[in-house]
Structures are given as C-alpha cells and as structure tokens.
Amino acid sequence: MKKMQAQILIIDDQEDILLSAKLLLKKHFETILTVSSPKKIVQLLADNPIDVVLLDMNYRIGFEDGREGIHWLKEIKTLSPNTIVILMTAFGKVETAVEGLKSGAFDYIMKPWDNEQLISLLQNAVLKSRKETKKSEALPKNKVIFTGSSAAIKQAYAIAEKVARTDANVLVLGENGTGKYVFAEYIHQNSNRKDKPFIHVDLGSLNENIFESELFGYAKGAFTDAKTDTPGRFEAAQNGTIFLDEIGNIPLHLQSKLLHIIQNKTVTRLGEAKPRPLDVRIITATNLDLKQEVAFKNFREDLFYRINTMEILLPPLRNRKEDIIPMADFLLTQMMAKYNRECITFAEKALQNIEKHAWNGNIREMENRIERAVILCENSTITTTDLDLTVIVPVETAAEEIQLSDIEKATIEKILAKHHNNISKTAEELGLSRAALYRRIEKFKIDVKE
Template sequence: MKKTNASILIIDDQEDILFASKMLLKKHFENIYTLNNPKNVVELLAKKTIDVVLLDMNYRIGFEDGKEGLYLLREIKTLSPKTVVILMTAFGKVETAVEGLKAGAFDYILKPWENEKLLSIVKQAVDKSRKERKKSNDIGIVDEFFVGNSDVIKKAYSLADKVAKTDANVLILGENGTGKFVLSHHIYCQSERKNNPFIHVDLGSLNSNIFESELFGYAKGAFTDAKIDTPGRFEMAQNGTIFLDEIGNVPLHLQSKLLQVIQTKTVTRLGESKARPLNVRIITATNADLKQEVTDKNFREDLYYRINTMEIILPPLRERDEDKIPLAHYLLQKMMAKYGRDEITFDEKALEQIEKHAWNGNIREMENRIERAVILCENNRITVSDLDLEQITTYEENQDDIQLSAVEKTAIEKILFKNNNNISKTAEELGLSRGALYRRLEKYNIN
C-alpha cells in the first residue's frame, strides 16, 4: 500500500498514546512526528510544514478543563493557518472539544479511539489542509493583507514602516478587530529580524497560574509536572520578535516580573537562579486605555513607559469610511477562496448598507458578516439580507458565540436542504466529517 505524502504531528504527554498512534499512522502517511511536551510545538512548526496536528487537550496532572489544549490550538492556527488540527479528548469532555471546534479545530476524536475512525478523520484533515494550501497558492494571498487609503490608516502604517527598521519597543493601541496582530506581523516582516522567530502570546487567554512558566520557562522539577527543562516564549523568540497581545490584561502582581525581563534583557526560568541573556524585539498591543489604567493604579507606570518607546494607534473602521467598500471587496475575495466559490458580487443595496453601517466590531465584524453572506447567498449575488445588517446596529463581543452559532445553523440547514438531506454530500460541502456534522445536527436540533 502506497503511503500518502503528508506530515502528521501528534502531541500528547502519554508515551503509550504517542506510540500507538504513531504505529497506526506511519503505515499510511510518510512523515509522523511526536511531541510529549506541547511547548516545543512552536519550534517544530517553525522548521517543518505540518499538514495535520493531533492535539491532546490536557497536560497538567489534576487539570482536565482543556484550557491548555485550547490555548495551543489558537497558537498553532496563528503560527501555521493551513495546518488542520484534530483534538483528542477523553470520554465525558466533549463539551470542551466543541469549544475547540468553535476556535478552529477540524474535528475531535475520543480516547480510546477506533483505528478506522481515527484514520478516516486524519485522511479528511490531510485533504482539507492540501486544499487550503492550494487555494492560497493559486490566488497568491499567502502574505497579503488589506491596508486601505484613508489618511488615518496610512499614517499608522507609515509610522510602522519607520519604526520597523529599529529595535524600539512598540505599543499598538486599538479597539478589538482593528488589525493589531496584522500590524505587528507587518513590523516584524519589515525588520532586520524577519528571518528569526515571531512568537505571538495572547496574554488575555493566559491563565495567571501558568504565566511565569509559559513566558519564562522552567527547570526540570520546578513544580510537580515539570518533567524536563523547558524554555519559555521569550527564549523561543531569541534574536526575533515577541508579540505580547492584550498586555492590558496582565494582573498587577505579574507586571513587575514582566518589567524585570524587559529592563534587564534577561530571563530566569522557574526553578533556576541563572539569568539567561535575551536579544528580543518586543511588540505589545491592547484595546485598553493604558494611560487611564496607570492613573487608576491598575497598570504600572514604569512598565507603560518601557513598552511604549513608539506608540501606534489603529483607527476604528467607523473613522475609515473610504476604506469600507475596498475592504469588503478584499474580504469577499478571501472568503470566495476559502469556500471555493467563484464570481460572487455585492448588489447595490448591500454596498450602500456596508458603507452606512457603523461596524463597531471593526474588521473582524465585517469579516464575519461577509463569510456568512458567502455561505448563504444565491445566484452569486450578496444582498443586505445575506449580510444580516438590517438587524445589526451594534456589536457586542459577548454575542460572538450566539451570532456564529446562528450563522452555522442557517448554513447547515440550507446546504442540507440543497443536498436533499444527504449527510455525506452536506458534510463534504461544509468541509466537515460525517461525525462532526452529526454532532452539529444534534447541537442545533436539526431534524
């Protein structure tokens, strides 16, 4: 039997799981890699192209909430967007896996698994990864992003281009959804460090209990589950750039530890006394008003000035009226490529509504609306109804899950109807496995 030329990475802290899955998968796929320490995934993804990751959701003894797995999932999707992730979880933890599906996982498998089921899911995931890579190559959007022509955004990017050539610390300010990650990566790509690591850390989703071990690393035996010496994110970014997103969310008692690293340009792993030298460019971002946070004694003033050598403000979309229509066309092209659709256009009323809408959720809101429209539109024409803008006057982030669930349910019902309730055809068109589709049918009570 000829093996499929694909690279699979298995991440689990149990050696028997790694061994069993590797033995099974290496009969069918060319390259199988295993990691028993999830922190090494950043280094591996920087060196190799991985098609599919099988990711366990729990790594610390006594913790089974899946938060580490969800955090790793987001990191993998950030570092390697075309890599498809399958979650592995124990029976009874399905609700956590479903949260992972919302965060971008392809599917999940229960442990212990049935070999045929695992093989089937991995093969589907490999196919999806290959299709995604081909789409990106065909339309040439791997490194493209939208800037715009409004004076306010051109000013922000002009400042970014000037500071990129230096090693100055940069603070990016802006509302949620304005493109802070995109700007940080642009600065990195224009810098002298572009051939070295770019490490993204979402401080907003980082539990304070693992803040130090995650950022600074730890020595073997530093705590109960510290099995081997492990570098932190700062060390992983050596000679490159570290992007600390949502820095305004760091608790006050941990800000001093972060300040010490920035001031001394050294890092000390938990359980060690030796300080290790750092050569890292630091970019931070937040949607908070840090000056007010300093005044309110919620953010250290000395830390604020350390990270703020250069401040760049990203304007909200409501201040970029001339960019709304070009951005909508750019996002439409992006979503057409994602879903394999051709020649979709906006009707005139849809464009009028796009121009009038406040877009309080900024670029992220527009992207969600246009993705919904691409899924739902008929006759390759997007209407106001497809965008669902008539009902949306404000954007509340805590409604994201509700909105996305409604979009997903509508899309499934529409495609199921089109395929005369054929599960296989519907699953294929949605890019899901049959099992994943069945779970969604049950979740949304679709008969």
C-alpha cells in the same frame, strides 16, 4: 506497505493513548512524535516541519469543556498555518468540536477511535497539508493586506514603515477588532527580522499560573510536570519579534518580571539561576487606556515607558468611512478564495447597510459577517439577510443622538440573549476575549446567569 512521508505530532496527557497511537501510526507514516503537554507545541513546531497535529482537547482533571484544545488549536494555526490539526476527545463534546472546526481544525475524532478511520483521516490531512504548503509557496512572501485611504490609517502605516527599520519597542493601541495583530505582523515583515520568528502571545487568555513558564520557559524538575528543559515564548522569538497582545491584562505582580526581561534583554527559565541573552524585538498591544491605568495604579509606569518607545493608534472602523466599502470588498475577495467561491457580489441594499452599520466590533466583526454571508448565500449575490444587518444603527445617529457606550451595552445584551447568555459564543461573535467581555458586563452592570 510503503509508509507515507509525513511528520505526525500526537498531543495527549495520557501515556497509554500516546503509546497506542504511535504503535498504530508508525506502520503508516514516516515520523511519529508524541508529547504529553501542549506547552511543548511552540518549540516542536519551530524545530520540526509538522504536517499534522492530532490534538487532545482536555488536559486537566475536572476541566472537560475542551477550551484548552481550542486555545492550542489557535496557537498552532498562528505559528504554522499550513499544519493541519485534527481534534480528539473522549467526552463526546460535539459542540466544542464543531467550534474547533470554525477555528481552523481539519476534522475531529472521538476516543476510542476506529483504527481504519483514524489512518484514513490522517492520510487525507497530510494531503491537505501538502496542498496548503504548495499554495502558500506560490504566493508572495508578504501577506496582502488592506491599508485603506483614510488619513488616520495612512498615518499609522507611514509611522509603522519608519519604525519597522529600527528595533524600537512599539505599543499598538486600538479597540478590539481594529487589526492590531495584522499591524504588528506588518511591522515585523518590513523589518530586518522578517526572516526570523514572529511569535504571538495572547496575554488576555494566558492563565497567570502559567504566565512565567509559558513566557520564560522552565528547567527539568522546576515543578511537578516539568519533565524536560523547555524554552518559553521569548526564546522561541530569538532574533525575531514577539507580539504581546492584550498587555493591559497582565496582573500587577507579574509586570515587574516582564519589565526585568525588557530592561536586561535576558530571560531566566524557571528552576535556573543563569540568565540567557535575548535578541528580540518587542511589540505590544492593548485596547485599554494605559495612561489611565497607570494613574489608577493598575499598570506600572516604568513598564509603560519601556514598551512605548513608539506609540501607534489604530482608528476604529466607524472613523474610517471612506474605507468601509473597500474593506468589505477586500474581505469578500479573501473569503471567496477561502471557500472556493467565484463571482460573488454585494447587493446594493447590502452595500448601503454596510456603509451605515456602526461596526462596534470593527474589522473583526466585518470579517465574521462576510465569512458567514459567503457560506450562507445561495447564489452570486450577498443580501442584507446574509450579513445579518437587518437592524442598523447609523454611525451619524450614534455620534449625534446616542452615546457609544449605550450602543455597546445594547449590542452585548442582544448577542447575549441570542446565545442564551453563553459567554464563549457571545465573546466569539463580538470579537472579544472572554476576559474582555466579562469586563464590559461588569462595567455596564448587565445581569448574566449562565
């Protein structure tokens, strides 16, 4: 039997699972890599052309909700979009597995698995990976993005093009969903580092207990589970760009460690004494008012001035009225390609409602609604119902009669009620991290009982 030319990576914290999977799969695939900790993903993807990742969803005793699996799934899809991910779990958490499918997983399988089913699933995943790779190779190297024609966004991109040619640290400001990740990647792609790594780190979802090991790396024996020398995200970004998203969420006691790296351009792994030189461009982003956070002693002033050599503000969608309909058309084209749909258009009433909608979740909200509409629409026309825009809060009304904070509170309460106070589902629909949603719940004194 001829082996399939493919590299399969299996990630599970149980050694017996790794061993049995490797023994089974090495008869059918050329290369099988196994690892017990998902923290090795960044380096493994950097060093190997992985076709498929078989990813366990739970790694800590007592935590069986699959959230870690979803987190690492998103990391893989960010670092290596053409790598196919199959989720596996022993706990039958079908809802979480389905959430994984929405986040980009190819499929999921329950443990203990059926051998033939697993082999067939992996073979199909490899074929899918090859197809995605060929498709991406046929596309232009730089992503097609929508900039818009509003004065504010044109100014932001004009500044980005100028600063991209330098190594200046950039701070990107803007509400959630305004496209800070896309903007940071745009700066990288227009820089002299465009052929080097672009590493995205969501600091808002990074547990402070693993902050140092994730960003700085660690030496073998540095702590209980440190079984091999492991580089951190900064080293993974060597000669390229590291994008530190949600930087306003870093606890004060960890900010000094980040400041040390930026100042000295070196990184020291946990358990080592010798610093390693770094050549990394740093882009940061936040939806917080960092000047206010500095005034409140929540953010170090010296770190603030280190990260914002150039500060660029991305305007909310409600302040880009002339871009709303063109943005919707652009996103519709993307979703038609993603789901192999053709000739879909917006109904006239849907376009009117798109133009009037407040878009509190900005571009991310629009993208989610249009993706949902492309999936749901049964013919070639997207209706208001498909977009779930039956309740409209006109931008003019929001500006003249209602405080934006009142709209935000009402929206959060509505979505919470829709999902029966499920924080994860509510945060996903609003385009927020769980931490950001909790901050708003506390700010608006919303009573939530999960």
